[in-house]
Amino acid sequence: MELVQMQKSLQDYTKSLFLEGVLDSQFLQLQQLQDESNPDFVSQVVTLFFQDSDRILNDLSLSLDQQVVDFKKVDPHVHQLKGSSSSIGAQRVKNACVVFRTFCEQQNVEGCHRCLQQVKQEYYLVKNRLETLFKLEQQIVASGGVIPAMELGF
Amino acid sequence: MMNPLNGRGGGLGGSSSGKNQGGESVVEMFPSGLRVLVVDDDPTCLVILEKMLRTCLYEVTKCNRAEMALSLLRKNKHGFDIVISDVHMPDMDGFKLLEHVGLEMDLPVIMMSADDSKSVVLKGVTHGAVDYLIKPVRMEALKNIWQHVVRKRRIEWSMPTTTHSGSVEETTGERQQQQQQQQREAVSADDDDNNSSSVNEGNNNNNNWRSSSGSSSRKRKDEEGEEQGDEEDASNLKKPRVVWSVELHQQFVAAVNQLGVEKAVPKKILELMNVPGLTRENVASHLQKYRIYLRRLGGVSQHHQGSLNNSFMTGQDASFGSLPTLNAFDLQALGQLPAQSLAQLQASGLTRPAALVSKPGFPGGSTTIVDERSIFSFDNSKMNLLHGVPTGMEPRQLAGLQQQHGMTIQQQIAAVRAGHSLRRPQQQTFSRPQQSSSIRQPMLPNRVSEISGFSSGRSSSIPESSSRVLPTSYANLSTQQQSLAFSNFQQELPVNSFPLASAPGLLSLRKPHSSASEVNSSEAGFTTSSYDMLFSSRQNDWDLRSMLSSSHQDAFSNSEAYSSSRNNNNTSRNQQQQQQQQGMVSHHQVYGNGGGSSLKVKSETMAFHEQYSNQEDLMSALLKQEGIGPVDTEFDFDAYSIDDIPV
Numbered sequence: 106m107e108l109v110q111m112q113k114s115l116q117d118y119t120k121s122l123f124l125e126g127v128l129d130s131q132f133l134q135l136q137q138l139q140d141e142s143n144p145d146f147v148s149q150v151v152t153l154f155f156q157d158s159d160r161i162l163n164d165l166s167l168s169l170d171q172q173v174v175d176f177k178k179v180d181p182h183v184h185q186l187k188g189s190s191s192s193i194g195a196q197r198v199k200n201a202c203v204v205f206r207t208f209c210e211q212q213n214v215e216g217c218h219r220c221l222q223q224v225k226q227e228y229y230l231v232k233n234r235l236e237t238l239f240k241l242e243q244q245i246v247a248s249g250g251v252i253p254a255m256e257l258g259f
Numbered sequence: 260m261m262n263p264l265n266g267r268g269g270g271l272g273g274s275s276s277g278k279n280q281g282g283e284s285v286v287e288m289f290p291s292g293l294r295v296l297v298v299d300d301d302p303t304c305l306v307i308l309e310k311m312l313r314t315c316l317y318e319v320t321k322c323n324r325a326e327m328a329l330s331l332l333r334k335n336k337h338g339f340d341i342v343i344s345d346v347h348m349p350d351m352d353g354f355k356l357l358e359h360v361g362l363e364m365d366l367p368v369i370m371m372s373a374d375d376s377k378s379v380v381l382k383g384v385t386h387g388a389v390d391y392l393i394k395p396v397r398m399e400a401l402k403n404i405w406q407h408v409v410r411k412r413r414i415e416w417s418m419p420t421t422t423h424s425g426s427v428e429e430t431t432g433e434r435q436q437q438q439q440q441q442q443r444e445a446v447s448a449d450d451d452d453n454n455s456s457s458v459n460e461g462n463n464n465n466n467n468w469r470s471s472s473g474s475s476s477r478k479r480k481d482e483e484g485e486e487q488g489d490e491e492d493a494s495n496l497k498k499p500r501v502v503w504s505v506e507l508h509q510q511f512v513a514a515v516n517q518l519g520v521e522k523a524v525p526k527k528i529l530e531l532m533n534v535p536g537l538t539r540e541n542v543a544s545h546l547q548k549y550r551i552y553l554r555r556l557g558g559v560s561q562h563h564q565g566s567l568n569n570s571f572m573t574g575q576d577a578s579f580g581s582l583p584t585l586n587a588f589d590l591q592a593l594g595q596l597p598a599q600s601l602a603q604l605q606a607s608g609l610t611r612p613a614a615l616v617s618k619p620g621f622p623g624g625s626t627t628i629v630d631e632r633s634i635f636s637f638d639n640s641k642m643n644l645l646h647g648v649p650t651g652m653e654p655r656q657l658a659g660l661q662q663q664h665g666m667t668i669q670q671q672i673a674a675v676r677a678g679h680s681l682r683r684p685q686q687q688t689f690s691r692p693q694q695s696s697s698i699r700q701p702m703l704p705n706r707v708s709e710i711s712g713f714s715s716g717r718s719s720s721i722p723e724s725s726s727r728v729l730p731t732s733y734a735n736l737s738t739q740q741q742s743l744a745f746s747n748f749q750q751e752l753p754v755n756s757f758p759l760a761s762a763p764g765l766l767s768l769r770k771p772h773s774s775a776s777e778v779n780s781s782e783a784g785f786t787t788s789s790y791d792m793l794f795s796s797r798q799n800d801w802d803l804r805s806m807l808s809s810s811h812q813d814a815f816s817n818s819e820a821y822s823s824s825r826n827n828n829n830t831s832r833n834q835q836q837q838q839q840q841q842g843m844v845s846h847h848q849v850y851g852n853g854g855g856s857s858l859k860v861k862s863e864t865m866a867f868h869e870q871y872s873n874q875e876d877l878m879s880a881l882l883k884q885e886g887i888g889p890v891d892t893e894f895d896f897d898a899y900s901i902d903d904i905p906v
Contacts, residue, residue: 131395138310138398146310154303184347188373189303191395 132194290405
């Protein structure tokens with residue numbers, strides 16, 4: 106694929122993520138932090154986010170599977186996930202966490218289970234999308250191109 | 260990262276003053292090089308923050324554990340200019356870290372969290388955070404954090420130094436400049452900051468109450484001169500920042516105990532300590548923080564209760580050394596007010612000033628200084644008496660008066676005004692319905708309502724915790740009420756109908772054990788220094804803080820924290836002091852649960868604070884901030900409302 110096309114694809118793809126609400130402006134902030142001295146900053150941070158989130162989701166599953174759910178343990182996890190997802194711009198994950206927390210407050214086990222599923226769903230979605238995005242970027246870079254700056258015109 | 264930057268970042272606050280010793284070049288570079296310590300257990304956020312801060316040209320040290328951060332700070336007291344910390348961390352509550360940093364290092368601390376609920380934000384304010392950022396944090400928010408460093412330094416510099424100081428020459432000049440600037444700053448405080456927190460408005464006022472560290476640091480700064488520990492060059496003018504080592508602190512505590520917490524004045528403490536090079540300002544600021552700690556420990560309860568009871572009931576000089584002015588309500592808070600005392604108090608009712616007086620000294624023998632009903636009904640005549648209470652009266656004076664064998668009516672009334680203790684007893688003995696009605700009282704309600712809220716659930720024995728441990732929903736109310744109460748006092752007892760609703764609610768929500776400790780401390784704090792409270796916005800602030808903190812506690816196993824802390828606190832004052840001495844250590848231990856413990860400490864400290872009055876403005880500001888909700892409407896706050904606090 107021609108470089109220009111790849112770049113265009115990347116831009117379109119990224120735009121779609123924003124339009125779908127999978128990502129929000131915080132992601133742009135991350136992208137702006139990336140520069141020559143730190144060319145992989147975004148992917149590094151996102152990778153870190155994935156690792157951490159995997160762990161949290163695991164802990165959450167375990168906690169919710171207990172006979173007696175300890176919401177005092179569940180809530181901090183969700184809170185942290187909310188914080189980290191919002192920090193990288195994973196908007197839908199964050200929103201799912203917000204809902205999750207309200208069920209935690211209500212100590213609604215059933216509701217929490219559903220929320221966990223929802224969070225996981227959103228998480229895997231954004232993970233998938235971002236991995237695709239990074240692949241596109243890598244292809245561009247491998248072809249000698251430059252990753253186009255995100256335009257905020259949409 | 261932790262190298263002392265020659266004046267870079269650190270202590271450059273007065274960049275505009277340009278008088279930093281040899282800091283010309285630094286001034287130009289400022290704020291780059293600002294040394295930031297960022298603490299967050301979330302690795303993603305930590306990395307992002309680090310990158311953002313580096314992009315702002317700050318020097319960043321990141322840390323994912325609060326304990327590690329503290330030890331870093333301790334090892335390198337002057338190695339950082341500002342700390343940014345997350346609120347929710349597994350090993351230590353962010354607010355506790357905030358307290359420690361404020362007390363030990365006196366650095367500006369910015370709190371941040373994904374939690375944007377007002378209660379938590381307010382907690383940040385009352386704990387002395389210079390700002391509160393909501394995650395996700397944006398670059399713009401971080402770009403301006405240097406202003407907090409500057410502000411703090413300027414405030415400190417502008418404080419007139421009365422004691423020795425090698426840096427007189429230098430600091431004087433700077434100080435003048437700072438003062439001018441500060442004045443200008445104070446005037447234009449609103450424009451001054453980029454940070455959203457309204458707390459920063461009115462530097463002068465804010466300094467006093469915003470955070471103990473702020474005010475104390477301000478004074479201390481004067482004394483100590485430039486706090487550019489890293490700048491060796493300095494001039495001989497630079498006074499080293501006082502480091503409150505364990506020994507020094509113990510000396511301090513011993514002196515305070517000797518004088519009696521309420522009576523402990525910086526000057527006397529200084530004399531007793533007899534430490535060369537220590538200034539009154541150093542002691543004053545430390546005392547302020549210490550009081551906050553004690554308050555939080557809530558240890559006042561047992562000790563105070565006993566004394567309170569005595570003082571109130573018997574009208575004798577409070578046997579307790581610490582809070583002679585604790586009124587019945589406080590006693591209740593402490594949970595030690597005997598039922599009968601309470602009954603007496605209640606019996607006397609508030610309708611008569613006499614009612615305020617406890618048995619021996621008080622007519623009607625009822626310590627319940629304020630009959631809930633009467634209080635609420637706002638007996639004007641009574642209130643007038645209160646009005647008559649010398650507002651200018653120093654807490655000490657009051658304590659003295661009170662101690663003379665029972666409180667005079669005025670005192671009682673004042674105590675009633677303080678609202679703390681009065682309510683309590685009533686709540687305890689009265690049935691719920693009564694309490695609800697009593698809630699009417701605006702002045703006292705702040706405290707009382709809180710207390711009642713808590714005590715209602717319980718038998719008379721528990722009252723103390725009530726005030727503090729308000730369930731979150733009510734916590735806000737209570738704090739508001741409290742603040743309102745204070746503000747009211749300052750405003751000559753405006754009749755406000757505090758959200759009585761909250762009181763009943765509080766009552767039901769009260770958690771027996773947890774609140775007890777908290778309450779005790781808070782109560783104690785209030786009663787003893789009822790006047791202080793009235794006239795000291797700072798106190799109010801602390802009280803509010805404790806209240807706020809308590810309210811927020813329940814999110815985090817408050818009861819556990821409280822009960823555990825209570826146990827600790829239930830020791831005598833000495834013990835408390837010991838705990839205090841153990842300083843942060845015990846603090847941590849006690850408050851393993853985080854939030855809860857921190858609250859307790861606060862209450863303790865606040866209880867003993869009676870030095871600082873004249874903070875009406877701050878009080879108002881603080882109250883306003885907390886005055887959100889129903890109470891707000893009642894009070895004519897003109898400054899901040901919680902909604903205005905940008906986070």
